[in-house]
Amino acid sequence: MAKASFDPQEFRSALSTFTTGVTIITTRAENGDPVGITANSFNSVSLNPPMVLWSLDKSAMSLPSFTNNKHWNVHILSSEQEALSGRFASRGEDKFKGLDLEPGMNNIPLLRNCTARFNCRTAFIYEGGDHMIFVGEVLGFDKTDLPPLAFQSGLYALAARKPREGVQLSAAPTPECSYTEDLLGYLAGRAHFQMVATLQNVLKSQQLNEQQFFILSVLSIQDSLTLEEINQFVEYTGGAISAEDMASLIEQEHVVLVKKNGDSRYVLTANGRDASLKQIAVAKAVEEQIAKQIGHGDAEALKILLKRVIKATDLGLPDLWATKEENNAKKTAS
Ligand SMILES: Cc1cc2nc3c(=O)[nH]c(=O)nc-3n(C[C@H](O)[C@H](O)[C@H](O)COP(=O)(O)O)c2cc1C
Known part of the structure; x- marks a missing residue:
């Protein structure tokens, strides 16, 4: 286990397995310029008196500012502040x-939209090898419900919470799962069908089925498509769309067939666009409701994981959100 001398890279890599949040610590230089750095060495020290610490590389350009100015603000970054962390x-x-910026205590810059913020005054500075350790007394703080940004093994991450026995993370208790219910395909499928249940009611009121919902959604993003192109976008659902399926959408005045350069192309009518917008609004409301129940941070983490599953199982379909030229280029390249 213990080694007499370490490989610095391996040591760094082992340390980085310790998952942390990400902070930005700000102060002002002697000339009044705002100064700040990203730091994940932040930690709590004491509740009473309230104290925190973090460490700063001795080679950091901001070192003189933090040793001269006793006041600094710690910002716990929210999951959407990755770019700010990079900056x-x-x-x-x-x-x-x-x-x-918000005007902060003692004129120290305060950043907005963070998960939590602490106003601190240096209590002690210690030397710690190639870093200086700043221990600060906390003079004030505030906190929001924004999910925090995490950092793990050199990559930004999201903190998805694991349920603990007897502790409810949300209004609904985490279900006991039998073996079968732990199959990813079953879970993804079941989640999908339960989520679209509300949407089904809207579709019923619009006299549309799920397949027609997919067609209208595709056309609301990429209008004016041939039947073949529509089928490429919905191929992953397993059901091919025929000209008869399209004829019923034409009959319902959601779509019209336009002849263009020898091609027959389907184009959404204003009626069809309205129906699609209503469906999307319902889908968004369902999503918001779920995010409220499971937590916005967990919902965001789930989306990232699902995107990875979608990529891992990609059938080489065109990207619905790319332009036709981009999709053609992708097709020729593969
Ligand atoms: C996620 C993350 C965490 C970091 N944590 C620290 C830290 O705790 N202490 C430190 O000195 N540098 C840390 N850094 C590196 C500094 O942010 C970086 O060296 C910065 O350029 C210093 O700015 P300065 O030279 O203008 O003072 C971290 C960087 C990242 C991306």
Whole structure:
């Protein structure tokens, strides 16, 4: 286990398995310029008196500012602040350019939209090898419900919470899962059908089925498609769409058939666009409701994982959100 001398890279890599949040720590230089760095060495020290710590590389350009100015703010970044973390992890450039700051205590810059923020005053500075350790007394703090950004093995991450026996993470208790219910395909399928149950009611009121919902959704993103192109976008659902299926959408005045350069292309009518917008609004409302129940952070983590599953099982279908030219280029390249 213990080694007499370490490979620095391996040591760093082992340390990075310790999953942390990400903070930006700000202060002001002697000339009044705002100063800030990204740091994940932040930790709590004491509740009473309230104290925190973090460590700063001795080679950091901001070192003189943090040793001269006793006041600094710690910002626990929210999951959407990855770009801000990147900006403050760069050296020298004007990291605050264009940022909308809040006036902070002692004129120390305060960043917005964070998960939590602490106003601190240096209590002690210790030397710790190639870093200086700042221990601060907490003078004030605030907190939001925004899910925090995490950092793990050199990559940004999201903190998806694991259920603990007897502790409810959300209004609905985590179900006991039998073996079968632990199959990913079953879980993804069941989640899909349960989520679209509300949408089904809307479709029923619009006298549309799920397949027609898919067609209208595709046309609302990429209008004016041939039957073959529509089929490419919905191929993953397993059911091919025929000209008869399209004829019923034409009859319901959701779609019209337009002849263009020798091709027959389906185009959404205003009626069809309205129906699709209503469906999308319902789908969004269902999603918001689920995010509220399971937590926005967990919902975001779930989306990332599902995107990875979709990529891992990609059938080589065209990208619905890419332009036709981009999709053609992808097709020729493969
Ligand atoms: C996620 C993350 C965490 C970091 N944590 C620290 C840290 O705790 N201490 C540190 O000195 N540098 C840390 N860094 C690196 C600094 O943010 C980086 O060196 C920055 O350029 C320093 O800015 P400065 O030279 O302008 O002071 C971290 C970088 C990232 C991306």
